[in-house]
Amino acid sequence: EAQVTQNPRYLITVTGKKLTVTCSQNMNHEYMSWYRQDPGLGLRQIYYSMNVEVTDKGDVPEGYKVSRKEKRNFPLILESPSPNQTSLYFCASTRRVAGGDEQFFGPGTRLTVL
Amino acid sequence: AQSVTQLGSHVSVSEGALVLLRCNYSSSVPPYLFWYVQYPNQGLQLLLKYTTGATLVKGINGFEAEFKKSETSFHLTKPSAHMSDAAEYFCAVSLSNSGGSNYKLTFGKGTLLTVNP
Numbered sequence: 001e002a003q004v005t006q007n008p009r010y011l012i013t014v015t016g017k018k019l020t021v022t023c024s025q026n027m028n029h030e031y032m033s034w035y036r037q038d039p040g041l042g043l044r045q046i047y048y049s050m051n052v053e054v055t056d057k058g059d060v061p062e063g064y065k066v067s068r069k070e071k072r073n074f075p076l077i078l079e080s081p082s083p084n085q086t087s088l089y090f091c092a093s094t095r096r097v098a099g100g101d102e103q104f105f106g107p108g109t110r111l112t113v114l
Numbered sequence: 115a116q117s118v119t120q121l122g123s124h125v126s127v128s129e130g131a132l133v134l135l136r137c138n139y140s141s142s143v144p145p146y147l148f149w150y151v152q153y154p155n156q157g158l159q160l161l162l163k164y165t166t167g168a169t170l171v172k173g174i175n176g177f178e179a180e181f182k183k184s185e186t187s188f189h190l191t192k193p194s195a196h197m198s199d200a201a202e203y204f205c206a207v208s209l210s211n212s213g214g215s216n217y218k219l220t221f222g223k224g225t226l227l228t229v230n231p
């Protein structure tokens with residue numbers, strides 16, 4: 001089954017404790033991205049990756065890092081989490097199709113930073 | 115640059131009534147337009163998309179949307195609401211000529227649809 005998986009699904013942590021949210025896709029897509037969803041703000045892109053070893057900032061990259069060492073994996077790293085990073089995070093993988101790309105979203109990771 | 119405005123953060127309809135969720139966009143180039151649905155505690159699922167060609171687009175679960183360039187709109191409709199349609203709906207836009215650059219989706223802030231029995 002084609003899917004995007006994220007782990008963990010729920011995480012409660014404390015300020016300053018480094019954490020990583022994993023994302024994996026089994027569709028061999030080159031393009032992947034991370035979004036955060038906050039009430040009343042919709043989804044905002046954090047980082048994206050065009051391919052292995054190619055990453056760039058989205059709209060709200062501050063406080064986040066990413067890496068893309070393999071095509072299937074795109075982890076999101078919070079080196080020193082702060083309470084304003086409490087949010088719902090989605091990883092997405094993009095299928096390139098003629099006439100418009102389609103993004104497939106993971107189930108989300110709900111992060112609480114105390 | 116592109117942007118999306120969804121009119122109404124919360125829409126409430128009765129079961130069997132027409133569903134109309136409004137979306138207006140701004141884009142400097144011909145846009146690709148999308149509607150996504152998010153059920154409680156789930157990720158986003160693509161409902162339908164407009165890229166080129168026919169301006170009336172049909173999606174899953176009986177939803178459809180019409181691209182109106184003159185009005186810069188892409189409103190989502192469904193003739194008869196079901197209880198199972200209760201969810202949050204997001205309109206999104208991406209650039210059609212992004213080439214090798216970011217294929218970012220720019221999302222609206224979402225509209226929560228409530229269906230009353």
